[in-house]
Amino acid sequence: MTSFDHTELDDVIHGRLRLGVMAYLSTASAASFLELKAKVNATDGNLSAHLSKLEDAGYVRIEKQFEGKKPVTRVHLTDAGRDAWIAYLDRLRAMLNAAE
Numbered sequence: 001m002t003s004f005d006h007t008e009l010d011d012v013i014h015g016r017l018r019l020g021v022m023a024y025l026s027t028a029s030a031a032s033f034l035e036l037k038a039k040v041n042a043t044d045g046n047l048s049a050h051l052s053k054l055e056d057a058g059y060v061r062i063e064k065q066f067e068g069k070k071p072v073t074r075v076h077l078t079d080a081g082r083d084a085w086i087a088y089l090d091r092l093r094a095m096l097n098a099a100e
Helices: 016-025 033-040 044-056 079-099
Strands: 060-067 070-077
Touching: 016 033, 016 044, 016 070, 016 079, 033 044, 033 070, 044 060, 070 079
Parallel strands: none
Antiparallel strands: 060 070
């Protein structure tokens, strides 16, 4: 990787909303759909679409269950997702350092 190669950034993570989801999940063991929705200021449909992209990439695991009679969706960062997040941050740091 050259130090200022923006093409090395992971496009799955780089989308603004997905970036917010990954950043938040990197600090939490899991988050409910409603918690994520509030943190990234998204609509239900928009968040669902972006979570599907992250799930398809293997970066998050989505777990649906019931608490009492209420459905609850929890989102977990996978090991592959954590590795991708760290690699994304490393590439971003390299770009920023090259720009100095």
